[in-house]
Amino acid sequence: MNLHFLLSAALAFLSVTAHAAHGLSLGQPLQYAADFQAFRYVNPNAPKGGTFTLPAAGSFDTLNPFTLKGDHEVGITMLTLDTLLEKSWDEPFAMYGLLAQDVRVAADGLSVTFTLNPKATFHNGDPVLAKDVAASFRTLTADPAAAPMYKFYWGDVSKVETPSPRTVVFRFKQRNSELPLILGELPVFSHKSYPQDLAAAANTLPIGSGPYRFAKAESGRLSEYRRDPHYWAQNLPTRKGRYNFDTVRFRYYKDDSVRIEGIKGGRYDFMQENVARNWERAYPDSALHKRHLSKHEWAHRNTAGMQGFVMNTRKPPFDNILVRRAMVESFDFETVNSRLFYGSYRRSNSFFTNSTLAAAGKPQGAELALLNTLKPQLPPQVFDEKVPEPPQTNPASGVRPNLLKARALLEQAGYRYHQGILKDKNGKPLTFEFLSPSKTYERVTAKWQRDLAKLGIKMTVRIADPAVYQKRMNGFDFDMTITVYANSNSPGNEQAVYFGCEAAKTDGSRNWAGVCNPAVEKLLKRFEHFNSRAELETAARALDRVIRHQYIIVPNWYADTFRVVYRDNLGIPARMPLYYYPTEWALSSGWRKARP
Known part of the structure; x- marks a missing residue:
């Protein structure tokens, strides 16, 4: 998805990539070389520790993030599941290695091959293998209980092959310029997660390999995650300086007034405000300062898409x-x-x-x-x-x-x-x-x-x-x-x-x-x-x-800015990315700093 440059250069790059590469780009050459150490919009030396609490709208009644039915918990996919590649927020559309240590697009553009990192392990200790990638893809695209967006998103994949334990090949029905990159967004979970089907495990967590492990849930009102101190990818360039909080917590609310009073009462560490009236009137500085909070406006270059009243x-x-x-x-x-x-x-x-x-x-x-x-x-x-x-x-x-x-x-x-x-x-x-x-x-x-x-x-x-x-x-x-x-x-x-x-x-x-x-x-x-x-x-x-x-x-x-409220002991990298969403960036790239 989800750019300002000629695509021909990227296609030339992709076709040349009959050899393995550390990433793929659509629209321009990759900004980060094969030996890059960390993204420029993170602090690679960010300290670990502390708790980060966020508001989440509604409630949840299932811990299975893939089913069409049910109200899903918001953090499972983002925090517990790694993807094949990781998106760069400094580029219109570029992906770099995460579970896959390298990627190769066929010269004819009709397949892409991912080679998995031998260090990658699931939370149960099993290695991440090609069979897990294939099982994840088939579950999301073929299981009748899965949300249909997956089937449409990767609809041009004709089959998945696993020629070796750590090699997975996706073959295409036709050439599709973005398909090699969006397959990199595939959330990978262990083939042991759903041995029957999604319907038989309607409230079952997938077995992931991400930076956090699910810790607890409280009656659809709260969910909590603990950082995995032994996370296999914590020193990879695409993960260095990221996911620094020891605990991430989501507090759910059903009425917006609860969210507003919650931030003023110090229940949350970070919040994005989308309602202009609230931004102007609901957060007096005096109330925020008591909780060591302040308001900020962050610029961005995201495409706005279309918000509206659909008929x-x-x-x-x-x-x-x-x-x-x-x-x-x-x-x-x-x-x-x-x-x-x-x-x-x-x-x-x-x-x-x-x-x-x-x-x-x-x-x-x-x-x-x-x-x-x-x-x-x-x-x-x-x-x-x-x-x-x-x-x-x-x-x-x-x-x-x-x-x-x-x-x-x-x-x-x-x-x-x-x-x-x-x-x-x-x-x-x-x-x-x-x-x-x-x-x-x-x-x-x-x-x-x-x-x-x-x-x-x-x-x-x-x-x-x-x-x-x-x-x-x-x-x-x-x-x-x-x-x-x-x-x-x-x-x-x-x-x-x-x-x-x-x-x-x-x-x-x-x-x-x-x-x-x-x-x-x-x-x-x-x-x-x-x-x-x-x-x-x-x-x-x-x-x-x-x-x-x-x-x-x-x-x-x-709006061409994001309106956010957060604590003064939240560390934010000096350089902001160009294309991002504020909550995701703060959660993945922020850190807890000591107050003076």
Whole structure:
């Protein structure tokens, strides 16, 4: 996944890698040489020790992180399972050896071979062998109880071979430029973990080889991990200076007010705040200083993707594109941003917001040439009009002009306004439910509810318990909800999970909107193999344009900084990575320092 450089150099590198290499890169030469000692965004001499406590939303009822069913504990995969390769956060998409001491891509691009590090051991003392890698892959992609995202993510793998105890070969159905790298993200667990299947071990921990061991859980309210002092990889370049806390603890909360009061009460050592109002008003300096806490804003260069209110096109009323367009027109971002968010956000406008992958204006050049190959399957607007941008609210006239546009679209769709209610030709009122996993969006939807009521539309807001919410999402049992299409600067197989026909009919997939379109299916193939960075950008812009013309989402907002609160005895490396998520970086690269 989840970049600014020509891909041709990387492909040349990959094809040359008929010999073993210490890493792979997509888009540029590797930044770290074979003899590098540690990543530049860590402190290789960071001391070990201390406890690091984090908030975690919801609850959990299973310790098996791979099943579709259940509420999963958040730390197991990240802390107890190693992957074949480790991602560099200083590069758009580059992976370096972890369980695999080297990697080799075939000259024809149709296979990748990983050679495992002979020092790698599981927590039960067994060596990590090729049979474990193969068993992990097959469990995640073929077990009916596994979450379906794995099957889609590595869908171009035709078979796995283990020609020797520490050599594993993945063979591909076709050339896929990113597949050798994303296979490096495979979480590896012992073949002894699930001897029958996942369903028979619904609450069973996998046997991992990671830096931490699971220590305890308390009724879905707390989970705790202890650092393994004998961790096999602690001196590898990809692990040096990382995972320094002796104990990592997650405290779960179901109400956001509990999280806010928890940080002010000193229950957590680190917290990311995503709500602008909370950032401005909920954390007075005096309360934080009593607990040796302070607020910080960290810059980043991550692609923002798309956050928004996604509409389920599988069912009415959102199976009608005119209704979806009216929803987009009716949302008053500018007023919400100024009144509720203190003007701190920018509007999301693309599924690749804040990147060179976003479509703009009318199609031209290589993008137009690509779209022309799909012209019979695309509406004329894709070629004749500029790519849709979210509407703006003029402070002088307010949202009224946008609501008038929305009303015209609804009338075009066959709805009529009568005595305060908008009805279709059969007299059925236009109503829908907004499904939310928390109370966070109540203030936003309250303003929108009033504006929709002016059109005669009734929107009800249903706040569901996290377990209920996830169950309904897995079964696509919703009209509209809040979600994030997370993207990197190197989009790939995950686009099929978001927009592919197979994903649209697979419970638990991330094709929340139900997109299934012949032109989109052909565009998705462009992410499987490309010969240059320019080709990837062209495919991304074309896909972005086509999906935006389908109006499946009411765009929300994004920020180009992370807002975090943490203790003054948390050590943070002097240099920050370019592409990262703050909680993961602090947990993996921070350390406990002595107060003066």
